[in-house]
Amino acid sequence: MNDLTPTREQRTAALEGMGCKRKRVEDIRFTQGRGNYVDDIKLPGMLHGDFVRSPHPHARVTKIDDSEALKVPGVLAVITAETLKTVNLAWMPTLAGDVQMVLADGKVLFQNQEVAFVVATDRYAADDGINKVIVEYEPLPPLVDPFKAMDADAPVLREDLVGKMSGAHGPRKHNNHIFEWMVGDKDLTDAAFRKAEVSIKEMISYHRTHPSPLETCQCVCSFDKIKGELTIYGTFQAPHVIRTVVALIAKIPEHKIHVIAPDIGGGFGNKVGAYPGYICAAVASIVTGKPVKWVEDRIENLTATSFARDYHMTTEIAATKDGKVTGLRVHVLADHGAFDACADPSKWPAGFFNIVTGSYDFPTAHLAVDGVYTNKAPGGVAYRCSFRVTEAAYCIERAMDILAQKLNMDPAELRLKNFIKPEQFPYHSALGWEYDSGDYHTAMRKMMETTGYAALRKEQAEKRAAFARGETRDIMGLGVSFFTEIVGAGPSKNCDILGIAMFDSCEIRMHPTGAGIARVGSKSQGQGHETTWAQIIATEIGIPADNIMVEEGNTDTAPYGLGTYGSRSTPVAGAAIAMAARKIKAKAQMIAAYKLEVHEDDLEFDIDGFRVRGLPEKFMSMKDICWAAYNSVPPGMEPGLEAVSYYDPPNMTYPFGAYLCVMDIDVDTGVYNVRRFYALDDCGTRINPMIIEGQIHGGLTEAFAIAMGQEIRYDEVGNVVTGSFMDFFMPTAVETPHWETDFTVTPSPHHPIGAKGVGESPNVGGVPAFSNAVNDAFSFLGSKHIQMPHDFWRNWKAAKDLGAVA
Amino acid sequence: MIPGSFSYHRPASVADAVKLLTDLGEDARPLAGGHSLVPMMKLRLATPAHLIDLHGIANLKGIRRDGTNLVIGAMTTQHDLLASDEIARSAPILHETALLIADPQVRYRGTIGGNVANGDPGNDMPALMMTLGASYRLEGPSGARDVPAADFYQGAYFTALEPGEILTSVSFPAPVAGHGYAYEKLKRKVGDYATAAAAVVLTMAGGKVASCVIGLTNVHETPLLATDAANAVIGTSLDPATLKKAAAAASAIMSPAADARGPVEYRKHVGGIMVTRALQRAVAIAK
Numbered sequence A: 001m002n003d004l005t006p007t008r009e010q011r012t013a014a015l016e017g018m019g020c021k022r023k024r025v026e027d028i029r030f031t032q033g034r035g036n037y038v039d040d041i042k043l044p045g046m047l048h049g050d051f052v053r054s055p056h057p058h059a060r061v062t063k064i065d066d067s068e069a070l071k072v073p074g075v076l077a078v079i080t081a082e083t084l085k086t087v088n089l090a091w092m093p094t095l096a097g098d099v100q101m102v103l104a105d106g107k108v109l110f111q112n113q114e115v116a117f118v119v120a121t122d123r124y125a126a127d128d129g130i131n132k133v134i135v136e137y138e139p140l141p142p143l144v145d146p147f148k149a150m151d152a153d154a155p156v157l158r159e160d161l162v163g164k165m166s167g168a169h170g171p172r173k174h175n176n177h178i179f180e181w182m183v184g185d186k187d188l189t190d191a192a193f194r195k196a197e198v199s200i201k202e203m204i205s206y207h208r209t210h211p212s213p214l215e216t217c218q219c220v221c222s223f224d225k226i227k228g229e230l231t232i233y234g235t236f237q238a239p240h241v242i243r244t245v246v247a248l249i250a251k252i253p254e255h256k257i258h259v260i261a262p263d264i265g266g267g268f269g270n271k272v273g274a275y276p277g278y279i280c281a282a283v284a285s286i287v288t289g290k291p292v293k294w295v296e297d298r299i300e301n302l303t304a305t306s307f308a309r310d311y312h313m314t315t316e317i318a319a320t321k322d323g324k325v326t327g328l329r330v331h332v333l334a335d336h337g338a339f340d341a342c343a344d345p346s347k348w349p350a351g352f353f354n355i356v357t358g359s360y361d362f363p364t365a366h367l368a369v370d371g372v373y374t375n376k377a378p379g380g381v382a383y384r385c386s387f388r389v390t391e392a393a394y395c396i397e398r399a400m401d402i403l404a405q406k407l408n409m410d411p412a413e414l415r416l417k418n419f420i421k422p423e424q425f426p427y428h429s430a431l432g433w434e435y436d437s438g439d440y441h442t443a444m445r446k447m448m449e450t451t452g453y454a455a456l457r458k459e460q461a462e463k464r465a466a467f468a469r470g471e472t473r474d475i476m477g478l479g480v481s482f483f484t485e486i487v488g489a490g491p492s493k494n495c496d497i498l499g500i501a502m503f504d505s506c507e508i509r510m511h512p513t514g515a516g517i518a519r520v521g522s523k524s525q526g527q528g529h530e531t532t533w534a535q536i537i538a539t540e541i542g543i544p545a546d547n548i549m550v551e552e553g554n555t556d557t558a559p560y561g562l563g564t565y566g567s568r569s570t571p572v573a574g575a576a577i578a579m580a581a582r583k584i585k586a587k588a589q590m591i592a593a594y595k596l597e598v599h600e601d602d603l604e605f606d607i608d609g610f611r612v613r614g615l616p617e618k619f620m621s622m623k624d625i626c627w628a629a630y631n632s633v634p635p636g637m638e639p640g641l642e643a644v645s646y647y648d649p650p651n652m653t654y655p656f657g658a659y660l661c662v663m664d665i666d667v668d669t670g671v672y673n674v675r676r677f678y679a680l681d682d683c684g685t686r687i688n689p690m691i692i693e694g695q696i697h698g699g700l701t702e703a704f705a706i707a708m709g710q711e712i713r714y715d716e717v718g719n720v721v722t723g724s725f726m727d728f729f730m731p732t733a734v735e736t737p738h739w740e741t742d743f744t745v746t747p748s749p750h751h752p753i754g755a756k757g758v759g760e761s762p763n764v765g766g767v768p769a770f771s772n773a774v775n776d777a778f779s780f781l782g783s784k785h786i787q788m789p790h791d792f793w794r795n796w797k798a799a800k801d802l803g804a805v806a
Numbered sequence B: 001m002i003p004g005s006f007s008y009h010r011p012a013s014v015a016d017a018v019k020l021l022t023d024l025g026e027d028a029r030p031l032a033g034g035h036s037l038v039p040m041m042k043l044r045l046a047t048p049a050h051l052i053d054l055h056g057i058a059n060l061k062g063i064r065r066d067g068t069n070l071v072i073g074a075m076t077t078q079h080d081l082l083a084s085d086e087i088a089r090s091a092p093i094l095h096e097t098a099l100l101i102a103d104p105q106v107r108y109r110g111t112i113g114g115n116v117a118n119g120d121p122g123n124d125m126p127a128l129m130m131t132l133g134a135s136y137r138l139e140g141p142s143g144a145r146d147v148p149a150a151d152f153y154q155g156a157y158f159t160a161l162e163p164g165e166i167l168t169s170v171s172f173p174a175p176v177a178g179h180g181y182a183y184e185k186l187k188r189k190v191g192d193y194a195t196a197a198a199a200v201v202l203t204m205a206g207g208k209v210a211s212c213v214i215g216l217t218n219v220h221e222t223p224l225l226a227t228d229a230a231n232a233v234i235g236t237s238l239d240p241a242t243l244k245k246a247a248a249a250a251s252a253i254m255s256p257a258a259d260a261r262g263p264v265e266y267r268k269h270v271g272g273i274m275v276t277r278a279l280q281r282a283v284a285i286a287k
């Protein structure tokens, strides 16, 4: 050994493995405009498709006349439901077990529904063409209010389902009813409410909103008639699932379908499902023999491809006088729009909404969800959350604040009193989940201490007194949120999509010189997988992260995976990566033993290679082992160094966090100022703290937008009125508050590296923190619950209704 | 979001532009920065067959002083206004207002001529021009004329511009030294048009308001001068009761549409508050 021998710290640092704030490798191309997105793909002879859309929310389509459109120079074809019927594709299955019109078949059920697909030589000609297609409509009464969907005299929306009194999830109670989903012990819960010393009941709405990624949904479909092969480039969060769906519905053999998801500019759940644009572009390519591109514009994205939320949650909590919760009862009215196009695991019509007991030890609970159809765009997808987890977190976190107010208790104290205790894990919740791990008290106390919670409450009391004296027009609110997520779908025992278990996968191939490639079944849309996946491998096998290339999104090369959404990549694919790496390491150990002429068991792994126990100078680096794998493996062993792992997780993971929002609201204008926002997240093992921080910032910004104004709104007659970024609140850097982040670490006991997933936590936990802050600000004026979104005029209206402004 | 087809013309003089507009008739539209017109074309709410781009006409750009008047060429961008020392010195309220329009990208392209000629009640410059007592120079097939900003706006997107006419410049007397001013704009986010906005220019004498003009943005189908409100403050020291009276007088002439910014009642209410806050700030600045 000499001075130049690197220290153990230096060797570890050189790997840039887990725990390292490694810079995002993908940003080198993204920040230089060198990403490769779907709209960058230009194939020879490529055509362009665009949709004729319905101006009506509910109408019969009596005639489609394409004769003038076909005269427009450059327009080659107009595809309608009649065309699609010849290939049996006028309707398509949804991931939720429903069927959805690809193009209007006899009637339209929401404004901007796809009616005809115009195919032309360029995008301008296609748009000229859609303006020349003449569609005759016979308007029908629209159904906008989900609470009226099951009225006796409600208009019948889905004529295809008339007489079918049972759907994919059991009996239907009404023509506009989709499913009823019940979980929990009703009798026990009813009894808890009968015995309750105190109870609260509130209808808590989580309004309709939209994931609105920067890049909209798009695809290029190219059918090769000679080979009978279909290649689809698309903005897909789950490319393999898309391949299987296409094989099943288009009857093309699965090996002849190539699905490629290139760089994706944000997904947030919007890009999980299948949309009419994909089917129409594929059919158009088959019909014309040319590649066909379809690119959604912003209006189409906001008004036609999947929305999120629209859950109306009537929530009751039973408790003792001193604030111990004894029961929870929730009824949800879920507005799915015209078709149930939820992107949930197939057996879960309301996703994992039964996480609604949250972080609290409820002895009993009961949940019922009714899904209904309305004349609105179909959905709803999980917008940066594991299936319906953000709705559940909002529901329970609002309800706990309402209970605290009724009990005249501090909301943080009420939570501390009811948390599941560290020694109760693994914890079986009243609604059927097994929480793997958690230490809620520590996280909550850290939040309270770091933010100076008690002092903030004191300041609030003084402000309220000053307001009462007429010295200020500002009111101050503290929004506490303590969320528990359920992510990482999921174990094959309870999760599948169209019958395919929700495992994920990784294949690692090490090259002779000590570099390698990892192909993974997940698909990054901005999460930074190319960076973090390499870090896991670096730590596991001792090869620098820079020497590992990560590739995702090509179904021909990546092993089958279920894709990226629901914070499942780290819990599931991340585990597969660690397991594949461990297979590499096991073979490497055998090779090293052979080369070092010792027994395998005499070796120990030491950062970046194997060392003979007791003989520290006898060492073989992983780099050298890679070389040896290609020329001198032990007799009887196959050469090469590669491994594949498919990981079926034994359980979900349960990230949690404690958030606090400090807000001031000017009652005269309703203008708010988020003075402070503190977010403590516990996602178990932290792979890359910088990426975690970035994910938290992004998710909090979305949560801020949603709670404070972002909504998809329909007027009383079914017109969608929030079809652009002028009215759909998309905050800029100017509006976005400053974020303070913090963490605790409670590793998942069942995950190979103890990681839990983090990308969605801030959206899930952030929304209740903002809404609780607004509600807390107004509470001293006598309000109990104010619905989101809390934009300026609604804040003013709340103040006015409470008598605070004339 | 794809515009229909159109022909593009780039005249080099006002005379050529006027001739093109006259010859091509209703199907032709002047194109300035394009930040109001092009979005309308992308939605096919506007489908001009001919665009007459004014960027080729050199003498439509620039800010100059003409005696006590400031004269601003129609093709002067909002960014040019922000970069001008003359404006910052002589009409700081114009600087302040330009900074509240959209974002830097829009301001690099958007022009003062396009902003005031457009006739959109959401635009910020029209009410300000009325407040400053500006007049617009219009040049058309039958020559040039000057129209006071206060007489220019007839309804949403309806103005005094006659067929074939181009707005070539705006001019206004520079406010007197020591004047107080403020433009208060409530908007939901950067890039949003006003929920309501108020422009105030006033002078003080002996602790009392000596003169006052108040303009209002986006609370009616045209920009408004709140004359009664302004009269209510003249001669006062802006005590709370006067402020209340002024806000009420201003709200009384507002008739905004309900939109995603809020219901009518809210927009009128905050319109009154913008007036109050602009008055308070203007008085604090005045010498």
Ligand SMILES: Cc1cc2nc3c(=O)[nH]c(=O)nc-3n(C[C@H](O)[C@H](O)[C@H](O)COP(=O)(O)OP(=O)(O)OC[C@H]3O[C@@H](n4cnc5c(N)ncnc54)[C@H](O)[C@@H]3O)c2cc1C
Pocket (backbone or CB within 6 Å): B029, B030, B031, B032, B033, B034, B035, B036, B037, B038, B039, B054, B074, B100, B101, B102, B103, B106, B109, B110, B111, B112, B113, B114, B115, B117, B118, B122, B123, B124, B125, B161, B165, B166, B167, B168, B191, B192, B193, B194
């Ligand atoms: C995202 C966004 C946000 C915005 N927010 C604001 C805001 O908050 N406040 C605000 O005031 N504006 C706002 N605008 C509008 C912006 O200021 C425009 O630039 C301005 O309204 C029009 O100026 P222009 O030069 O772009 O005109 P153009 O769009 O080119 O033209 C507008 C109209 O005026 C006509 N026209 C243009 N010049 C002349 C002329 N010299 N003579 C006769 N007719 C003419 C055109 O034919 C057209 O009908 C916003 C724009 C965008 C895109």
